Amino acid sequence: MKFEIMRHRLLDGLNVVMKAVSSKTTIPILTGIKLEVTEKGLSLTGSDSDVTIQTFIKSEEDGEQVIRVIEEGSIVLQARMLNEIVRKLPTSDVEMEVKENNQTYIKSGKSEFHIIGIDPTEYPLLPEIQDDSLLIIGSDLLKSVVRETVFAVSTSESRPVLTGVHWQVKDGELICVATDSHRLARRKLILENPPEDEFNVVIPGKSLNELSKIIGDSSQPVYIVITSQQVLFKTKDVLFYSRLLEGNYPDTSRLIPTEYKTIITMNSKALFQAIDRASLLAREERNNIVRFSSMEGNQVEVSSSSPEIGNVEEEIKISTMEGEEIKLSFSAKYMMDALKAFDGQDIVIQLTGAMRPFIINAVQDNTLLQLIVPVRTY
Structure with missing residues (x-):
């Protein structure tokens, strides 16, 4: 040679x-x-x-x-x-x-x-993959789908299937779900050319993170071929193979509440920045907990405290609030990860009580959903 x-x-x-x-x-x-x-x-x-x-x-x-x-x-x-x-x-x-x-x-x-x-x-031969289930997604859209879901996978190997993102094609729609049982991220995507067969696979979170670094920000199509054990992502000059995770992914649809007692509309960037400031004190504590409570006059309060350092309180203006008053606590990290996925858009937070999971959607678009389980402190 x-x-x-x-x-x-x-x-x-x-x-x-x-x-x-x-x-x-x-x-x-x-x-x-x-x-x-x-x-x-x-x-x-x-x-x-x-x-x-x-x-x-x-x-x-x-x-x-x-x-x-x-x-x-x-x-x-x-x-x-x-x-x-x-x-x-x-x-x-x-x-x-x-x-x-x-x-x-x-x-x-x-x-x-x-x-x-x-x-x-x-050197091992490349896996042989027939074109079983073929999806075509623009690389910029694929990067968004990964960014909006993969952070919520579990980092614990005690349930290996939760270290991946569940991809399901059903009724012409791709539904991607990640959860570590304390939070959940779900992104739906209407497919222009859905495959004939429905499928149901779990792709390792690590693989999707690496894929995201490689495919860049172009709108070039990525061809996705899925078999029973492997997935192949094909771009113009890169072939990216990943094994799939074995095991049944839990039915997460029943975790998502369908009735709400409180609905708050506000800007995700303003809330993110307030939680970021509150977490300066919260992260000194083991659990990094921030409190969130509704106030009169279209405002909410974000606060945290540390016995050794002190406390912080911040009031934020919201657009609208309907329903009961609310007081709850959550992990600052989980909430900030979820809000990052909305990229500064206005959001709707729907709550059913201080200890019930709450969900976040974008005001203009319900294809992305984030769910967080609160922490008991009150």
């Missing part, structure tokens, strides 16, 4: 596939990246066996030659070392050559590295 490539394009490709490489893997070859060069270009593959990412760099892009292929071939090289070497090479061009016994030479300017590679035939 022998080829020349523009250093910045090789680095871009490495930065994408490095997101799948884990130093903790028990399979030594997975600490490496597989490089495979043909006349068409260079494919780079990284994997930790749960997530596999492959990106492809074309020999020619927009009429410019990016790669000059002298001899086709493949090699596996230690990922972190390769990334560091390429990052620090002295010129904008890189030459790579693999000789006998996987001996690999990387040259740039007057600099030459000699690395011992690994036999590429030992």
